[in-house]
Amino acid sequence: MSNNYERRGISLKGSGSYLKLVISETLSAEKVWHELERIVEEAGGLLANVGLIVDFGERSVDYNFLSGFIGDFVIKYNLKINSWISKNEDTLNLLGKLALKSSQAADPSVRMNKTERKTLVLKNSLRSGQRVEHHGDVIVIGHVNDGAEILATGNISVCGKLKGLVHAGYDTGEDNVITCYSFEAKQVRLGRKLSTLQNTKSELWNKPVIISLEKDSLLMREIEI
């Protein structure tokens, strides 16, 4: 998901076990320190509890910058760095000399511990263009608007209107369900099955529904409590 830090040249991405800290190459060193302080302040204890992947991108990092980063940021705030990413040859050489583990493919969603399933609770609506990928269950306390997407390895529950695309159980799938308060989506995906709904006059349109896989077919029925 996009976040508020991107505007400042530093972004914090991912959820669950890993967070990726992306530092723009265009940001001056002075601004980097300033923004890091701000991120620590705004993220509170979140940073201390997860492994960080630091992505310098194309930035050419010298020894002074790196030692400042480690001393004034990593040590000072007691952070755990899982790996370092860089596309810059000089930076990679420096990381290699210092025996700091570097990686090119440290995408948080890929590296997430597959055995660990957490529930992600989103306390706002997802707007068009917003996309959430999560290993585990996702609960949305709001709407999923047309053009928004959720991919989850577990179940997906939407407390509001479901108009966007949801894909539950996207890597394993069989036992997962999708629920929503008001079904208004043109397509749903569960495991390896996909269902499209052409007719908005369906009896289930605008109704609270549960979608599950039964006998290898997608079954949608109204939730009656």
Added chain:
Amino acid sequence: MEPKVIVVTSGKGGVGKTTTSANISVSLAKSGYKVVAVDADIGLRNLDLVMGLENRVVYNFIDVIEGNCRLNQALVRDKRVDSLFLLPAAQTRTKDAVNPEQMVDLCKNLKKEFDFVIMDSPAGIEGGFQNAAAGADEGLVVTTPEISAVRDADRIIGMLESLEIRPNRLVINRVRPHMVRGGDMLEVEDVLDVLAVKLIGVVPEDSSVISSTNSGEPLTFGNSSPATQAFENIAHRLTGAEVPFLDLEKMNDNRFVSGLKKIFRFSK
């Protein structure tokens, strides 16, 4: 009142961003506020034409950013309203000629001089929009009652929120009451239901918008059409005034009755 930078945006093209920018700028200036309308659509400038100031453009804001001229040299004063200015875009450059940091600095400088900075954003969500929104305090999202425009507006509201721009208020433009009544057009409530932002104005479809654009005279300079009133109301709401919303149905009926009166007058 604190000076404000308001970005007028939509995502989708052709919904009326430039018309809205021009009309609310004129209306705010007529109310006594010092206003600058900034055309942030680099390479495809139009605001100068819609405001009828194209002949007087000498410099543009890229010249200001690149240090080719001072800010007050690039500002075009509108002779019809003393407190209204235009800061034109460059027509021969592209969106890459400026970056968000430079736009933030430009907005800071403009806020020292003006009460309202109305930033007319280009369509789309790429660099041009990012630049236009970079220095904004508030967003004015323009949409029409069509599902494609509403989806794009939803996308743009999400992006404005992620840039920490709040509040974002909605202008629903080109509403045709008879189509809404016939169930062929989305109702205002339908649009609000999807977008979940505060409504600041509903502008009816009005043919006088086309003639005013072609003549370079925004409606709010003195036209008395329904769209004029709607734009003026939006401008007043931007200043914090509580203005009741227009009853488009009633206006439509009144126009029908006045049309009938004209016919009968001619037939006498």
